[in-house]
Amino acid sequence: MPTDRPDLPREPLTPASAAVARMQTPRLPDPDAPVARGTLDQAIELLRGRTLAVLTGAGVSTDSGIPDYRGPDSPPRNPMTYDQFVGDPDFRRHYWARNHVGWQHVRRTHPNAGHLALVRLEERGIVRGIITQNVDLLHEDAGSRNVIDLHGRYDRVICLQCSRVISREHLAERLDALNPGFVESIGKVEDIEIAPDADAVIETTAHFRPAPCEFCGGVLKPEIVYFGENVPRERVDRAFAMVDDAEALLVAGSSLTVMSGLRFVRRAAKDGKVVVIVNRGATRGDPLATLTVDAGVSEALTELAARL
Template sequence: MDIGLEVPTATDALVDEAIALMRDARVAVLTGAGVSTDSGIPDYRGEGAPVRTPMTVQTFLASDRARKRYWAGSHLGWRNFGAAQPNRGHLALAQLEAAGSVAGVVTQNVDGLHRRAGGRHVVELHGSMDRVVCLQCGQRYARQAIAEQLELLNPSIDLDTAIRPAPDGDVEVDDVDAMEIPACTVCGGVLKPDVVFFGEFVPVTTFQAAEALVTSSDVLLVAGSSLVVNSGMRLIERARRRRLPIIVVNRGVTKGDSRAAVKIDAGASQTLIAFADALAGSTAPAGTGTGTPEGSRT
C-alpha cells in the first residue's frame, strides 16, 4: 500500500523489530512535540527551533504587565495554533487505539491534537491550550470564548500581523501596554491557559493517570520526544522498573536511548503510519494534516 510517507530503508529492520514487540501487546504511548511538527507546530529543541525565553509561572503571577505581554502574544498566536489539524501520525495512533493495539496516549503536547484525531484515552501531562482556568476559583473556560472576549476588549489588535508561532501558541509582541485582558466572570480572578508553565509541577492526579497507563501496559512507545522534560523520564523509569520494552522513535539523540530496546532515528509520522499499517491493518487517511515528514525532534 502506498502511504505517501516511507520509512528510510536503513531503519526497516528496526521498525520490524518494534512491530514484533508491539504485536499482541498492550502498548502505552508517550508523545512529544515531534509528533505535531507535521501539523505546522514547531518544536522546542529540533534543528531550526526558535530561540526564546519561555513564560514562567513566577513571571506570569508577578505582574499585570507580564500577563498582558503573555496574553497579547498568545492571543495572536492562537489563530495559527488553534487552526492546526491532526496529522497522519496522530491519526495512526488513534487508529491503533481503536484497533486495540494502543491502550492510550500520554502526551507532553498542549495542542489537543490527539483528542481531535479521535484518541479516546489521552492523558495531557502539561494541559491543553484550548482551555483557560481561573487561578482563584478554578472555573474553566473554552479558549475560544476567551479569545472572543480579548477581541472585544482590544479591537485595535491586528490579527493579520505576521505571526511567528511557537510550540505553546505564543509569539513575540513588542507593545502590550494598551492590552486589556479579561478576568474570571465568576470571581474576577486571574485567568491562565490551562497548561503547565515552566516552574509549575504536573498535577499529581494527572501524573498518576499517566503512570497507571504505563504500568498497566506491556510496552512503552515514545514518539517525537527528546525526553528532556523530567515528567517524560519519570515515565521511562517506571517502565524500566517493570522491565517493559521501551521503543523510542525520534530524530536525533534522546535521554531515553540507553534504556530503549529499540531506537528508531526517523520522523514520527511515517514511522507511526508503518506501525498502524502492520498492527491495525491499514494506514491513517492520506492527505489529512499534511505537512512534511522531516521535523520530528523536540
C-alpha cells in the same frame, strides 16, 4: 563502566535476536550505557504482539504546522515560567497578547498521519492509551479515545482565585472587545512564528489590555502546565497506571528533556518493559530505551499501524 547493554545483543537486532532479548531477565538499564540505536523494522519486531502505552511530544504535531521546542531545526525559545506569570503583571500582559494571536493558529490545525495512525492502533486494541505532553488536542481531534493531556489543553482558561474554568473562545471575545484591532494590527496569523503552547512571537505588546476573571476579578491563566508548575497528581497517577497496564512503552516525538515525561520512561525501564523511542535527534531517555529510532514521527507511526 559497562561497554554494552546487558539486555540487548551486540549485533543489530533481527527478529530472532529481538525474541532472545525479550527473554532476558529484566533489569534497570545503566543511564551511562551506550544507546541502542536501530531501525524501524527492529522496532516493529520488538513491539509486535505487545500492548502499548504511547507517550507523545511536540514532534508528533510538527506535520500539522505546530513547531516543537527542541527539535534539530527549532529556534531557541525561553518559555514563560509559572512564577513569572503569577508574579509580574507585565509578563502576564505580554503572554496574553501573544497567546491571543497564537491560539487562533493552533485551533486551525488538523491531525496528521501520525495522529491518525495511533487511532487505528487504538481501535485494534494495540494502543491502550496515549499520554501526550502537547496541549493542542490533535489526538482527540483525530479520534483517539483514551488520552491523558499531561500538560493541560490550550482551549480552556482557569481563574487562579475562584477556579472557574471558561473556554478560550469566550475569553477571545472579551479580549477582542478590550483590544479592538489588535490582531489585525499584527498581520496574518500564518505569517507569525508560533510556539507549541500557542504563544505567538510578537515583540510589541505594551498597549495590550488583558482581561480579569469576569466572576471575581482574579487572574486568568491558560489551563496549561507552565515550566516550574507541577502536573496535577491525579493526572500523573492515571498516566503511571496507563504505563503499568501496557506491555511496552512507545515514545513518539519527544526529547524527554523535562521530568514530566521522562519519569514514564524510567518507570517502564525499571519494570523491565520494552521501551522504544522514535524521534528526530537524541533524547534524554535514550540510555533507558530498549531501542531508539531516528525517524520522522508521522512516517514511523504510519508504518507501525500498517505492520503491527
